[in-house]
Amino acid sequence: MLIALLRRHKRVLLRLAGWSLLESAQTFLLGFALARALDDGFLAGRAATGLGWLAAAAVAVFAGAWGTRRVYGAVAAFVEPVRDELVRAVVTRGLREADDAALSRLTQQVELARDTLAGLVLVARTFVFTAAGALFGLFALAPVLLPVIGCPLLVGLALFAATLGPLARRQEDFLAADERLAAELGLLAGGLRDIEASGAHDRAAASAGERIDDEYRAARSLAYWGVARTFAVGIGGRLPLVLLLVTAPWLLRHGVTAGGLAGALAYLTQSLLPALQALVQGLGTSGARLTVVLRRLTAGEGEPPAGVRHESGAWPVRLRGLVFAYGPGAAPVVDRLDLTVPAGERLAVAGPSGIGKSTLLGLIAGVLRPDAGEVTTGCERVLVPQEAYVFTATLRENLGYFSPQLPCDEALSGSAEAVGAGPLLERLGGLDAVLDPAALSAAERQLVALARAHVAPAPLVLLDEATCHLDPAAEARAERAFAGRTLVVVAHRTGSARRADRVLLMDGARAELGTHEELLARSAFYRDLTGADPSHPPLPLGDPYRVDPVAGAGLASDGGHVVAHGAVGKMEPERDVGDRGSFRGE
Numbered sequence: 001m002l003i004a005l006l007r008r009h010k011r012v013l014l015r016l017a018g019w020s021l022l023e024s025a026q027t028f029l030l031g032f033a034l035a036r037a038l039d040d041g042f043l044a045g046r047a048a049t050g051l052g053w054l055a056a057a058a059v060a061v062f063a064g065a066w067g068t069r070r071v072y073g074a075v076a077a078f079v080e081p082v083r084d085e086l087v088r089a090v091v092t093r094g095l096r097e098a099d100d101a102a103l104s105r106l107t108q109q110v111e112l113a114r115d116t117l118a119g120l121v122l123v124a125r126t127f128v129f130t131a132a133g134a135l136f137g138l139f140a141l142a143p144v145l146l147p148v149i150g151c152p153l154l155v156g157l158a159l160f161a162a163t164l165g166p167l168a169r170r171q172e173d174f175l176a177a178d179e180r181l182a183a184e185l186g187l188l189a190g191g192l193r194d195i196e197a198s199g200a201h202d203r204a205a206a207s208a209g210e211r212i213d214d215e216y217r218a219a220r221s222l223a224y225w226g227v228a229r230t231f232a233v234g235i236g237g238r239l240p241l242v243l244l245l246v247t248a249p250w251l252l253r254h255g256v257t258a259g260g261l262a263g264a265l266a267y268l269t270q271s272l273l274p275a276l277q278a279l280v281q282g283l284g285t286s287g288a289r290l291t292v293v294l295r296r297l298t299a300g301e302g303e304p305p306a307g308v309r310h311e312s313g314a315w316p317v318r319l320r321g322l323v324f325a326y327g328p329g330a331a332p333v334v335d336r337l338d339l340t341v342p343a344g345e346r347l348a349v350a351g352p353s354g355i356g357k358s359t360l361l362g363l364i365a366g367v368l369r370p371d372a373g374e375v376t377t378g379c380e381r382v383l384v385p386q387e388a389y390v391f392t393a394t395l396r397e398n399l400g401y402f403s404p405q406l407p408c409d410e411a412l413s414g415s416a417e418a419v420g421a422g423p424l425l426e427r428l429g430g431l432d433a434v435l436d437p438a439a440l441s442a443a444e445r446q447l448v449a450l451a452r453a454h455v456a457p458a459p460l461v462l463l464d465e466a467t468c469h470l471d472p473a474a475e476a477r478a479e480r481a482f483a484g485r486t487l488v489v490v491a492h493r494t495g496s497a498r499r500a501d502r503v504l505l506m507d508g509a510r511a512e513l514g515t516h517e518e519l520l521a522r523s524a525f526y527r528d529l530t531g532a533d534p535s536h537p538p539l540p541l542g543d544p545y546r547v548d549p550v551a552g553a554g555l556a557s558d559g560g561h562v563v564a565h566g567a568v569g570k571m572e573p574e575r576d577v578g579d580r581g582s583f584r585g586e
């Protein structure tokens with residue numbers, strides 16, 4: 001892309017080269033005038049001639065400064081149109097995707113690209129024209145000086161060129177690790193209250209620790225290549241200095257004058273070494289950064305934070321090859337799962353206790369990070385767990401907790417009404433009432449959590465048995481309140497599955513997808529799970545889950561030995577709630 005840009009802006013680049021020649025002339029005169037001032041002037045007893053040469057060098061400095069001033073104008077004339085092109089491309093894409101956040105992120109990156117490009121053009125140009133002026137000057141002083149200085153310079157440059165590719169990749173890795181760490185810390189800072197409430201300190205610390213370790217590794221690797229870069233400067237910039245001093249007697253015997261030696265020293269220390277250092281620093285760091293930024297701008301994607309990617313589009317939830325295990329030695333709970341949930345779909349997740357339904361929702365929500373594969377969500381999402389979280393504060397604060405800006409009272413009351421929490425709101429005394437979590441029943445806490453999720457501007461709602469304490473009619477009402485959004489609900493009762501557009505049946509070995517009716521027709525396991533086929537013999541539930549025959553023993557799990565709740569590995573049946581046909585009564 002950079003080459004295409006350079007081609008498109010050939011004319012302004014030629015102008016830039018023209019002004020830069022003045023700087024070359026200044027560099028040339030720096031050493032040459034010094035040598036002449038010594039040889040023809042001061043060492044020959046002609047002070048006036050010496051001063052004349054020095055005056056010529058001073059004039060050259062002024063001319064060079066004027067050239068530099070014009071150079072900045074030419075650099076701006078090159079960089080600004082490039083910036084405009086990038087902004088046009090980015091805004092067009094932002095408008096097409098109607099994604100304000102992406103637009104703002106990308107325009108920021110355009111500014112970064114503009115600044116970095118300007119810096120790069122300046123250092124590359126300075127090096128080329130300074131080196132040209134200095135090498136030409138060395139040749140003019142004495143051709144024998146050229147190999148002494150030019151050879152190590154070339155070797156140093158070649159070494160530096162060889163480090164550019166690996167260095168750019170390390171730089172890119174480091175930037176990505178840095179962004180992932182920043183995203184992680186941002187998430188943690190925003191969720192401190194939740195972390196505190198759910199006692200998730202260890203998990204939060206472990207996850208942040210992982211990111212810090214990643215960044216540390218990336219920084220170390222970058223530093224190693226930084227050493228290689230410094231080595232290249234040593235060979236290209238400092239070794240010639242040593243060579244010049246070591247070979248001085250030989251050079252003096254081969255036609256180099258004392259003034260010539262002083263001029264060569266001036267070229268090295270005043271021009272070549274600083275220009276080489278600037279080039280190495282500029283290309284090595286800014287060049288890699290520009291490559292990353294341009295790649296992102298042209299690829300159309302910001303670097304995704306690990307685990308969950310957000311993007312706009314028609315498919316809000318996409319799972320690709322998803323694998324997750326609780327620990328390195330553990331059997332995967334989710335194994336190579338592919339799933340697409342179209343926008344607006346209501347998906348029920350069904351399966352026996354301990355099979356991984358909550359884990360799956362945690363992965364979609366981004367609270368768990370997949371070991372392999374990818375989760376792509378189209379938008380903001382909200383996860384409502386089984387144990388609803390309410391805190392001692394006003395009902396208004398509790399309901400608005402997931403909303404970036406506190407919604408108006410009408411919106412809060414409307415959402416409470418929609419999920420069936422209207423009577424609770426009234427009983428508690430309105431939005432200003434201060435909640436005492438312990439004084440609420442489990443069902444009331446769930447209603448508060450559901451209303452909070454409802455009022456949040458999240459198009460994707462994940463309900464993990466979030467209605468299990470409500471009665472079937474209240475559950476149906478709460479679920480219906482989310483119509484129009486994408487809803488993934490862990491089905492606690494058969495009603496959730498019947499109301500869903502599709503059901504994901506997790507049965508350990510594999511996952512099956514279909515409508516409730518399709519699964520009833522084709523899966524004996526599903527019929528047994530939903531209690532639709534009482535004559536069906538209990539399923540041989542082998543690993544990775546086993547169901548404890550002690551029914552109703554609670555929700556505990558002890559090392560893969562999963563204890564079902566209610567019935568043996570079955571979903572809780574319910575009375576017909578008037579949606580779509582009926583099931584067995586309770």
Ligand SMILES: Nc1ncnc2c1ncn2[C@@H]1O[C@H](COP(=O)(O)OP(=O)(O)OP(=O)(O)O)[C@@H](O)[C@H]1O
Nearest residue numbers: 326333351352353354355356357358359360557560
């Ligand atoms: N934090 C954890 N550490 C280790 N193992 C876990 C953890 N959380 C869950 N598991 C195990 O992962 C498996 C899947 O658990 P998960 O809670 O996702 O199942 P589930 O289908 O939602 O169960 P339920 O219907 O009982 O809520 C179970 O074997 C469980 O014991």
